[in-house]
Amino acid sequence: MIVTDDVLRAEREETDENSNANLYTCVTPGLTVKEVTFRFYHQSKALAKARVLAHVRKHGGSVPAATREIVRSTGLEKQVRNLVAWEVENKPEKPANNPGNNPGNRARQAAELEGDRWRESVNEEMRMAAREAGQPIAQRRVAEPNPEGGEGRKARHIFDAEDLLDAVARAGAEGNCSGEVMGAARGGGEKGGGGELGMVGMVRVRLPTPSLTSLRKTFAALHPSNRQYGLDETLVGPAGKQFIAHRHELGEKVVAEAFVPVARQYAKLGLPPALRPAIYRIALGLPPTPSSKEAAHYASLLRSYARTSFHPTDSLLALDVGHVSCDASFFPFADALKSVVEAFSRDPYPLHNAVAVAHDPIQVLVEGDTQATNVPASGVHPFKGFIRYAAPLSLVYEKQPDLYFAFRALYSRLFCRLTVIDSTPGNLVHLCLTFERLLFAQHPSLALHLSAVGAKPLQVAFPWICHAFVGALPVEEVLLLWDRCVGHDSLVPLAVCAAALFLWRSEVLLCCKDKAEVEGVFGSGQLHRIRIVPLLQSFLFLEEFKG
Amino acid sequence: MLPSPHPFSRCTVATVRQIFHPDTGQRLADNQMVCHYPNHYELTRKDLMVKNIKRYIRDQVKEGNSVEGADCLPVTYLLPADYSLFVEEFRRSPNCMWIMKPANAAQGRGIFIINKLAQIKKWSSGRFAGRDQETYVVSRYIENPLLIGGKKFDLRIYVLITSFRPLRMYLGDGFARFCNANYSSDLADIDNMYIHLTNVSVQKHNEDYNDQHGGKWNIQNLRLYLESTRGLAATEKMFSDIDDLLVHSAKSVQNVIINDRHCFECYGYDLLLDDDLKPWLVEINASPSMNATSQGDREMKTKLMKDVFDIVLPDSVNVNDPDFKGATSTGPCRDTGDFVVLYDEAAEAERAARAEEMKQNAGRGRSARERPASSKLWK
Numbered sequence: 001m002i003v004t005d006d007v008l009r010a011e012r013e014e015t016d017e018n019s020n021a022n023l024y025t026c027v028t029p030g031l032t033v034k035e036v037t038f039r040f041y042h043q044s045k046a047l048a049k050a051r052v053l054a055h056v057r058k059h060g061g062s063v064p065a066a067t068r069e070i071v072r073s074t075g076l077e078k079q080v081r082n083l084v085a086w087e088v089e090n091k092p093e094k095p096a097n098n099p100g101n102n103p104g105n106r107a108r109q110a111a112e113l114e115g116d117r118w119r120e121s122v123n124e125e126m127r128m129a130a131r132e133a134g135q136p137i138a139q140r141r142v143a144e145p146n147p148e149g150g151e152g153r154k155a156r157h158i159f160d161a162e163d164l165l166d167a168v169a170r171a172g173a174e175g176n177c178s179g180e181v182m183g184a185a186r187g188g189g190e191k192g193g194g195g196e197l198g199m200v201g202m203v204r205v206r207l208p209t210p211s212l213t214s215l216r217k218t219f220a221a222l223h224p225s226n227r228q229y230g231l232d233e234t235l236v237g238p239a240g241k242q243f244i245a246h247r248h249e250l251g252e253k254v255v256a257e258a259f260v261p262v263a264r265q266y267a268k269l270g271l272p273p274a275l276r277p278a279i280y281r282i283a284l285g286l287p288p289t290p291s292s293k294e295a296a297h298y299a300s301l302l303r304s305y306a307r308t309s310f311h312p313t314d315s316l317l318a319l320d321v322g323h324v325s326c327d328a329s330f331f332p333f334a335d336a337l338k339s340v341v342e343a344f345s346r347d348p349y350p351l352h353n354a355v356a357v358a359h360d361p362i363q364v365l366v367e368g369d370t371q372a373t374n375v376p377a378s379g380v381h382p383f384k385g386f387i388r389y390a391a392p393l394s395l396v397y398e399k400q401p402d403l404y405f406a407f408r409a410l411y412s413r414l415f416c417r418l419t420v421i422d423s424t425p426g427n428l429v430h431l432c433l434t435f436e437r438l439l440f441a442q443h444p445s446l447a448l449h450l451s452a453v454g455a456k457p458l459q460v461a462f463p464w465i466c467h468a469f470v471g472a473l474p475v476e477e478v479l480l481l482w483d484r485c486v487g488h489d490s491l492v493p494l495a496v497c498a499a500a501l502f503l504w505r506s507e508v509l510l511c512c513k514d515k516a517e518v519e520g521v522f523g524s525g526q527l528h529r530i531r532i533v534p535l536l537q538s539f540l541f542l543e544e545f546k547g
Numbered sequence: 548m549l550p551s552p553h554p555f556s557r558c559t560v561a562t563v564r565q566i567f568h569p570d571t572g573q574r575l576a577d578n579q580m581v582c583h584y585p586n587h588y589e590l591t592r593k594d595l596m597v598k599n600i601k602r603y604i605r606d607q608v609k610e611g612n613s614v615e616g617a618d619c620l621p622v623t624y625l626l627p628a629d630y631s632l633f634v635e636e637f638r639r640s641p642n643c644m645w646i647m648k649p650a651n652a653a654q655g656r657g658i659f660i661i662n663k664l665a666q667i668k669k670w671s672s673g674r675f676a677g678r679d680q681e682t683y684v685v686s687r688y689i690e691n692p693l694l695i696g697g698k699k700f701d702l703r704i705y706v707l708i709t710s711f712r713p714l715r716m717y718l719g720d721g722f723a724r725f726c727n728a729n730y731s732s733d734l735a736d737i738d739n740m741y742i743h744l745t746n747v748s749v750q751k752h753n754e755d756y757n758d759q760h761g762g763k764w765n766i767q768n769l770r771l772y773l774e775s776t777r778g779l780a781a782t783e784k785m786f787s788d789i790d791d792l793l794v795h796s797a798k799s800v801q802n803v804i805i806n807d808r809h810c811f812e813c814y815g816y817d818l819l820l821d822d823d824l825k826p827w828l829v830e831i832n833a834s835p836s837m838n839a840t841s842q843g844d845r846e847m848k849t850k851l852m853k854d855v856f857d858i859v860l861p862d863s864v865n866v867n868d869p870d871f872k873g874a875t876s877t878g879p880c881r882d883t884g885d886f887v888v889l890y891d892e893a894a895e896a897e898r899a900a901r902a903e904e905m906k907q908n909a910g911r912g913r914s915a916r917e918r919p920a921s922s923k924l925w926k
Contacts, residue, residue: 244779248779272774272779273771273774273775273779274774274775274778274779276775277775277776325757326757326759326760327759327760328759328760328763328764328765328841328843329764329765329768331725331757331760331762331764332695332696332698332700332725332764333695333696334696335696335697335729336696394696395768395771395772395775396775397775397776398775398776474767475768475771476767476768476771479771524842525842525843525846
């Protein structure tokens with residue numbers, strides 16, 4: 001890649017007075033990135049050395065002391081600390097590969113196999129859709145993509161939550177259904193049933209999941225003895241006001257500190273809306289304040305979208321945007337969200353940096369290019385509801401570039417796990433299994449009753465989990481739940497929340513006679529006054545307080 | 548045994564005056580209630596509202612009282628009465644836009660925006676004086692409205708008033724009504740009502756109108772968005788300014804409204820927020836639409852009506868009791884359902900008297916009782 005003039009200009013604008021403008025004298029436009037990096041490195045070394053020696057001459061003291069002082073005063077220390085913390089925590093967890101043909105390993109392999117199969121089928125759907133539309137997968141843009149597809153044919157989503165659920169349920173179907181069975185069902189091999197939770201569960205992969213006791217320890221921050229957002233700020237009178245003031249004061253210090261682990265710790269107790277923009281950025285590894293470099297990068301992504309069109313990627317994105325325009329909570333932001341997902345599809349960052357890679361991009365050679373492009377560049381094929389991962393953030397960030405980078409970071413760190421099928425703890429399959437086991441352990445008769453009436457718990461809860469509760473709860477509650485996910489760097493709160501909702505409505509659910517009634521219990525408007533924090537607290541800790 | 552149903556007299560803004568007309572010979576029975584005040588138009592006709600508020604501000608300033616929050620009307624003139632005054636003001640700032648509204652119409656009918664005097668020749672005096680000309684109000688157009696997603700919106704807020712003397716006001720739910728087209732203050736777009744007018748009756752003709760939500764946005768979402776993007780202090784100030792605006796507007800007609808004890812009224816206030824988060828009063832509706840444009844809308848309006856009935860006829864009160872004298876017989880105002888108490892004049896006066904008493908005892912070491920916070924808007 002060649003470094004162009006406007007990239008250099010953007011870099012130069014970014015430099016503050018602490019950096020030395022002399023740095024840029026060593027590069028000219030037209031060099032490759034590799035050459036520029038090499039020259040920057042040596043030039044920076046020379047300039048840093050000169051700076052330290054100048055400091056020693058001026059203030060005395062030793063070279064190490066001068067270096068430490070400069071690193072601290074320029075804010076470099078903070079940046080390095082954050083980088084180290086991020087790298088340490090960001091290593092994707094790979095389960096230990098025990099050699100041997102034990103059930104655990106078989107389960108993992110089965111899950112991975114299904115994951116591969118799923119990825120292939122998604123790719124196949126994309127190619128088929130492109131063929132149906134009669135257009136090449138990538139071409140120079142001619143006109144705006146229209147959701148009608150090629151010859152007035154309505155574009156349809158390549159997959160939605162139901163398809164994903166089917167894939168989850170299929171994982172591990174062969175060869176690994178024996179084992180302990182809870183409930184009335186017999187062993188595996190049953191058609192349509194199977195899995196260790198008998199007829200009740202849908203996930204057949206046996207993975208270790210956290211028990212309620214261990215969840216109480218992990219999510220100790222949610223304990224009612226801690227005052228937190230989602231509950232205590234609504235107290236009427238001086239108690240509520242004091243709490244709000246205290247949290248704001250503490251939060252501002254956290255923002256000033258700009259250290260990833262501290263921001264996460266703070267987020268565990270819920271965020272005041274005024275501080276959420278900054279804390280999310282810090283906790284997700286971004287600098288606390290947006291920069292013009294980000295805005296420039298975002299603009300270049302949008303330009304790249306405008307130059308080349310991908311089919312059927314772009315029409316599928318437009319279809320998803322159409323859904324969000326109908327949503328009562330997000331319709332004012334439809335335009336902003338449209339630009340955000342369009343930019344995302346042209347951004348290679350998620351492909352290389354996401355904790356879990358959902359799909360394989362299709363390699364295509366665009367006319368006029370020498371190298372094949374990834375379609376889409378992000379490696380994430382658009383599916384129904386993808387835009388939901390960004391939607392609540394539109395109420396947090398006013399400017400599109402800020403919204404974009406927060407969304408990209410949140411996806412790459414957390415929500416990408418909701419789109420893969422594999423055996424990694426914390427990812428979708430594991431979360432579903434956690435939900436099923438939690439519900440069964442707390443209220444087995446409810447789980448049995450629900451599957452008997454044809455509404456297995458996971459069938460109802462799956463859209464909540466895979467869309468991170470967007471659309472199921474009011475926006476404020478979704479964000480409070482996301483605060484806990486960001487704070488604990490885990491999506492397990494989603495599984496716990498789903499189980500908590502079932503338990504909370506258990507009496508009504510036990511009276512339901514069919515699937516439609518079960519869905520009606522959680523239908524539109526039923527959950528719009530709910531408060532998520534007391535719900536989670538009662539699920540996790542209520543037993544402590546029962547006599 | 549079922550309790551006897553409370554009879555409601557069905558009246559509209561048009562027929563309410565007939566009910567109270569001395570010539571009809573009928574009078575409301577003690578246990579009957581009416582959902583409008585006979586001369587509600589003092590608040591709900593745009594020209595009278597402007598007159599009353601301007602007079603109120605003048606009087607308050609003369610008495611040396613604070614009028615913070617009362618300054619909620621953009622510069623407004625009545626046409627044709629104030630035509631020459633308007634021309635003077637227009638010439639002082641020639642690059643401004645002004646909005647013309649019929650004094651007594653609804654649903655956005657007859658509204659247009661001007662930026663040249665020539666566009667309103669009809670209302671200049673002279674040839675047309677004495678002709679049956681419809682009264683218009685012309686207001687300085689707020690060219691920097693707060694935009695969300697690039698679109699203009701206004702706020703519809705429901706306020707229930709069960710008595711004017713003493714003033715008893717309850718603050719209900721509210722929502723933002725969005726335009727379908729992106730806002731632009733370009734002169735070329737001055738006639739595009741889809742950009743400027745937020746009335747649902749106007750917007751629903753736009754091809755982008757979506758009946759799943761009807762362009763209506765929950766006010767809790769607005770609060771969340773503002774807190775995230777403008778900070779807590781600015782958001783709280785804005786909602787507190789809205790509270791003040793509502794109370795001042797009611798106080799301005801306190802002594803003018805016929806405070807019949809059979810009456811209560813649920814007003815639909817239309818407010819506009821500008822980019823500095825200042826709320827402006829656009830108009831007040833005596834008969835806000837109870838039609839639902841979406842499922843969420845239906846739920847909100849159903850709850851609204853239930854709450855209104857719960858306030859006006861609480862279970863604890865028996866309207867057949869000869870001592871029942873309307874709203875003041877139901878005791879101090881209480882938060883009910885989604886309505887919070889906005890202003891209870893009798894309770895405030897009592898509190899002030901007690902605080903005064905405490906202050907006088909303060910010399911002996913006793914401190915004045917702290918006044919509880921007033922509204923806790925939309926938490």
